[in-house]
Amino acid sequence: MxxxxxxxxxxxxxxxxxxxxxxxxxxxxxxxxxxxxxxxxxxxxxxxxxxxxxxxxxxxxxxxxxxxxxxxxxxxxxxxxxxxxxxxxxxxNRFVLTPHNRTYVLPLNYSQHTNAAPFEEAAGKPTDLQNTEIDFQISLKVLIAQDLLHDNGNLYIAYTNRSLWQAYNSDISRPFRETNHEPELLFSATNDWQIFGFRNVLNQVGLVHQSNGQSGTLSRSWNRIRARSVFERGNLALAFAPWYRLPEKLEDDDNPDIEDYLGHYEITAAYAYKGHIIDTTTRRPFSDKGSVELGWSFPLRPTVRGYLKYFHGYGASLIDYNVETQSIGLGVVFSDLF
Structure with missing residues (x-):
């Protein structure tokens, strides 16, 4: 269980x-x-x-x-x-930061196995990590230029921070097990092209850096050019996001095999019904090194929604990119997909 x-x-x-x-x-x-x-x-x-x-x-x-x-x-x-x-x-509104990806807090995030190996290697001794931790994410963007293509095309600076916090582990002083930083420069343009009843609402391309801010054997990072096309039909939304990893010198590469696990694209589907949103995201769906994430958000209060998230596969975080993980988390989401 x-x-x-x-x-x-x-x-x-x-x-x-x-x-x-x-x-x-x-x-x-x-x-x-x-x-x-x-x-x-x-x-x-x-x-x-x-x-x-x-x-x-x-x-x-x-x-x-x-x-x-x-x-x-x-x-x-x-x-x-x-x-x-x-x-x-x-x-x-100059007093408002615009949400980007989901912003959420999962006070109960339980993993079947918490990956302690990198920390034990760095410390040279066993590390007692708990399987229950807090998973939270903050994601914002700021508009820096608009209407670059006549009356279309906006340029944003975006930032997403996701942390896995051993908040209940007092034996080792409640450390942050992992924090992933993801700044990006993002160009976004709307569209109304249609295919098979779906409208291509949005197309984006961005320069993305992602790292965990660590050094030595714990360091994980990569740089990508990432695109995203979003389609919708009523309450159903589909997104296809391919990327190209910018090459690094082998001696500077913290994780040269990351594409073997995270692949070259991800696919997301989401459906809204009476205030509930069901979504799924997958990477490398036909590989034994792929992943799938399932989410369900539901109304609680006008500004807060309940959120249940299940993950299985590789790439749950950068430190776990090459380790198979199964986790389930329960909490609240403050800014949702839509």
Whole structure:
């Protein structure tokens, strides 16, 4: 059994509260406005000087509530288009950092086996790591240039920080077992090309660095040029993200075989239904060195959602890129996929 009984009980309790919250609360956690005037007044107060009224007006149209049905006026806008329009508001607000990837905290993240080998090699002695730790991620981006292709194409600086924290391990002073830093320079352009009923909503290309900030035998890092194409059809979104690893000198390469485990691309599928989001991401799906991640987020409160994440395979973090890992985590997500 992957989880001890106490964690299974906690999981079931949160599942029940999440299901109840889905029935009792609005499934969409975006801000709501009763009139266009109300929305514009609030957004203009914090907008950047270069933001136009037309941009804010278009974004506010998404956030209008039909007072008779409490639903959005836009009916078939698509889940990714919804996020893009709301991001337009945050990008125009100079007091707001725009979410990038998921931002979450999993206070209970249980691994069937915690990889202690790299730390024992570095320390020259056994390291007593616990199987339960805290997994959290913070991911933000800042718009630095817009409309580079006439009225399309934005340039962002983004940063994602993911940490695995042995917070319950007082015997070794509660260390951070692993922290992965991922800054990127990202160009993003919207699109409306369609194929097989799917609309190609977004295309991106970026220069990405990822490392764990360690030295010596614990050091892990690589640099990539990564692209991403995102398609949507109603509540279903699909993303294909291929990458090219920038070569390094062999003597400077901390992990020369990382592509054998993380491959050259990943595929993500996500489906939204009544406030719930089910998603899966896979790398090297037809290989014995691949991985799959499953996620389920569900309503709890207007600004916080429950989050369950399961991972199996290689590449759970940089320090574990060549070690098979199976883990399950339960907690909350603050900024979701959409």
């Amino acid at each position: 992957l989880l001890p009984r106490a964690l299974w009980a906690a999981s079931l309790a949160l599942f029940a509260s999440g299901a109840l919250a889905a029935e009792l609360t609005d499934s969409n956690t975006m801000p709501r406005y009763q009139s266009l005037e109300q929305c514009l007044k609030e957004q203009v107060a914090h907008a950047a000087p270069e933001s136009s009224i037309a941009q804010l007006r278009e974004s506010c149209r998404l956030l209008l509530v039909d007072t008779t049905s409490n639903t959005l006026h836009e009916q078939d806008i698509g889940v990714l288009n919804t996020r893009l329009r709301v991001e337009a508001i945050s990008s125009a």
